[in-house]
Amino acid sequence: MSRKSSVHANATDAWSESTASADEVARFHAMADAWWDSQGAFKPLHQLNTPRLQALVEHLAGHFGRDDRQATPFSGLTLLDIGCGGGLLCEPLSRLGFAVTGIDAGDKNIQIARLHAEKMGLAIDYQTATPEQLDRQFDVVLAMEVIEHVADIDSFLAACAARIKPGGAFCGATLNRNAKSFALAIVGAEYVLRWLPRGTHNWRKFVRPSEFSAGLRQVGVTVKALEGMGYDVWRDRWNRIASVDVNYFIYGVKS
Numbered sequence: 001m002s003r004k005s006s007v008h009a010n011a012t013d014a015w016s017e018s019t020a021s022a023d024e025v026a027r028f029h030a031m032a033d034a035w036w037d038s039q040g041a042f043k044p045l046h047q048l049n050t051p052r053l054q055a056l057v058e059h060l061a062g063h064f065g066r067d068d069r070q071a072t073p074f075s076g077l078t079l080l081d082i083g084c085g086g087g088l089l090c091e092p093l094s095r096l097g098f099a100v101t102g103i104d105a106g107d108k109n110i111q112i113a114r115l116h117a118e119k120m121g122l123a124i125d126y127q128t129a130t131p132e133q134l135d136r137q138f139d140v141v142l143a144m145e146v147i148e149h150v151a152d153i154d155s156f157l158a159a160c161a162a163r164i165k166p167g168g169a170f171c172g173a174t175l176n177r178n179a180k181s182f183a184l185a186i187v188g189a190e191y192v193l194r195w196l197p198r199g200t201h202n203w204r205k206f207v208r209p210s211e212f213s214a215g216l217r218q219v220g221v222t223v224k225a226l227e228g229m230g231y232d233v234w235r236d237r238w239n240r241i242a243s244v245d246v247n248y249f250i251y252g253v254k255s
Contacts, residue, residue, distance in 0.1 A: 035086025035112055044238075045088055045145070048173075051229055051240045052144065052249065053092055056171055059225060059251045060140060063169050072097030080138040080163055082131050083146035087113035087124065094122045101125040101138070131159035139165055143172040148205045153215060161219035164254040170221050172250045173229070177206035180245050209244050221252040 034040040061068040064077060075097035081090050084102030086109055094100045094117075104110050107128045117124045127134075131141075141164045143156075150156040164170055213223045228248050230241035240249075 035088065035109065036116055042086070042088070045085075047231075047236075047238050048229060048247075049088055049092070051238050052089070052173060055227060055240060055249050055251070056089075056093070056142075057096065059171065060169055063253065064139070074098045077139040079140040079142065080131075080134075081142045081144070082160060082163075083143060083149070084113060084126070085109050087117060087126070089142065089144060090124050090126075091117060091120060091122055094124050098140070099125075101127065103127050103129040103131065103134070105130050131156075131163050134163060137163055137165040137168070139168045141168070141170050143170070145173055147172060147174050147207055147212070153207065153211075154218070157215045157221075158219050161216070161221055161254060164221070166254060168254050170216065170250075170252045170254065172212065173248065174212065174250075175206045176244060176246055176248060177204075177208050178245065209248060209250065212250055216250075216252050221254050223250060223252040225249075225251040 035042055037043075038046040057068050057073075060066070061073055064074070066073040073096060074093075077098055079093055079098040079100050081087075081093070081100065081102045084090050084104050085106075087102055090100045090102040090113065102110075102113060102124055103126075104113070105128070110126045110128045113124070114126045117126070141160050143160055147153060147156060160170060209226055213226075216223055226244055226248060228241040228244045228246070229238055230243065230247070231238050238247075
């Protein structure tokens, strides 16, 4: 699969024009080989995939009037996954019928995502790019666990909204900013449980739901749903929960 000619071959050539943070991209670039190791550095993302996909399918099926009991309920719809990493969400969403484009500012992430998709026989359009570098719109735009890593939140959300078709949907996920999230997401996940390498997250860059909602509203996206994602320590799994104190999912529609 080839990249579009309108996209720079190396996103680092455009840092001055991009919402991506060079330090954050370098950090995830160093961990790129671990993306598809379900017991490795990205184990929490693998575990989060189940409830996140449930939320995505539920909200998007309702919005587009699709029957999620079908094998490929989203056939005919386009989806952009911003900050796709190794493609952990791109692949299941492609299997559900979406024509998926995955972008990431880390070229090594894209190389790994492309190779894995080819092994799985999936036609996913992977590009080394940031949203500002694209010139088309999609029915759905995802920004999952990305906003807490960007250089400028307002510019990033404007770039996301610009990629959504009128009437299209936006889905995001991130971490709330409060004492509880510091204790669980920083101290617990990085220092005690060692789910993630130390320094993966910067608590000061976490985004409160009110801030995320306000930022989306300013760029023409109306938030329709907020829900939490909580870890069940006894069952070692993640579930959809009501509380948005720590991890949360946000869904909105572009007017």
